[in-house]
Amino acid sequence: MGRTLKKRWWFLAIAVIGLFLCKPLLSWGDDPVTMVCETEVSPNAKQVAFIGVHKRGKDEIVARLWMLSLPEMRAVEWRDDVAVGINSLSWSPDGSKIAFLAGTESHFGELHERDLLTGKIRTIAPSTCKCPKYSPDGKWLGFSRLLKTSPGHLTSDLLILNLHSNQPMVIENADHWSWCWSKDSKGVFCVRDGRILFQQLGAGGPAVIVESDKTRNDDKRIADLCVSPDGSQLGYSVGSPVRQYYLMNLKDRQSRKVFEFDHYFGEVQWNNTGILYLDQIKGERRSQGRLMLFDPNTQVSKQVATGSLSDFKWIDASRIVMRRENAELWILDLVKGSESQLLLVSNEAEKTSRENK
Secondary structure, three states: OHHHHHHHHHHHHHHHHHHHHOOOEEOEOOEOEEEEEEEEEOOOOOEEEEEEEEEEOOOEEEEEEEEEEOOOOEEEEEEOOEOOOOOOEEEOOOOOEEEEEEOOOOOOOEEEEEEOOOOOEEEEEOOOEEEEEEOOOOOEEEEEEEEEEEOOEEEEEEEEEEOOOOOEEEEOOOOOOOEEEOOOOOEEEEEEOOEEEEEEOOOOOOOEEOOOHHHOOOOOOEEEEEEOOOOOEEEEEEOOOOEEEEEEEOOOOEEEEEEEEOOOOOOEEEEOOEEEEEEOEOOEOOOOEEEEEEEOOOOEEEEEEEEOEEEEEEOOOOEEEEEEOOOEEEEEEOOOOEEEEEEEEOOHHHHHHHHOO
């Protein structure tokens, strides 16, 4: 009896160790990983690109681009010195390329494109780029640029690059923090001077103002532009720090407020299941949050996760990849109502902190 019990405990210990080792453990020698961020799911839902940030020495911080394969959970390092910023990664619709921001200290924000079949990298724009996004048909790549007009003064525009002819189209004075493609790839929605605009590609005419009178307010910031999966509606937020989220019917251009949220990581993700957003918990709007799912059909939001959350993306209709704490990636399964850890990071300081809780 005693020997049998000991054997059972021995096999249980081996099983636990095996479960731990099956998850990727990221480590760069003596350099502790401090954060993972910028998750981006491949179009076939079999890979997750992300940025790993770690310290090199006392003061230097280095970011690396990584790829995590699903369901094997194998993490592969791609490149040093990538840029960490909102929406700094974008997959091409066919999954063959990925656009990312990188650069040196003096030219941070260089836009590069990596061919995943050949491994070749080409530079698309030299510096101060943000928010690269491929068009749904894969024929265009758009990105924001920060431009210095005079010492101490910056403006921004939106550049749409034809990937076949390399001919650019520029939308001047477009805000750099939020823009999106139409579902048919015929144009882009962006913000200028507190107005939502639609610019049709190849039309040559001026951008059209599409926001309704209800939301027109020069004193409030418009952000979080997102088109519905069927292309019939445009979602956007108004205000800061508390954001009121609206859905606009693109046929009659009428908008209605559907929810409001307030969190430092104010990202919005929309697929056929609904709209994901992060809201505060009892006034805590950075270290803690509740991940909410809004159903446009029932007009109801429900809580699907809580904790120190950010960088959440839809994998498919029922699964979400998200960051917990600073350096963990998890998958949330809405059907099963369960979470599974994707990524472990070698960070002794963080392990010690958890053990002391």
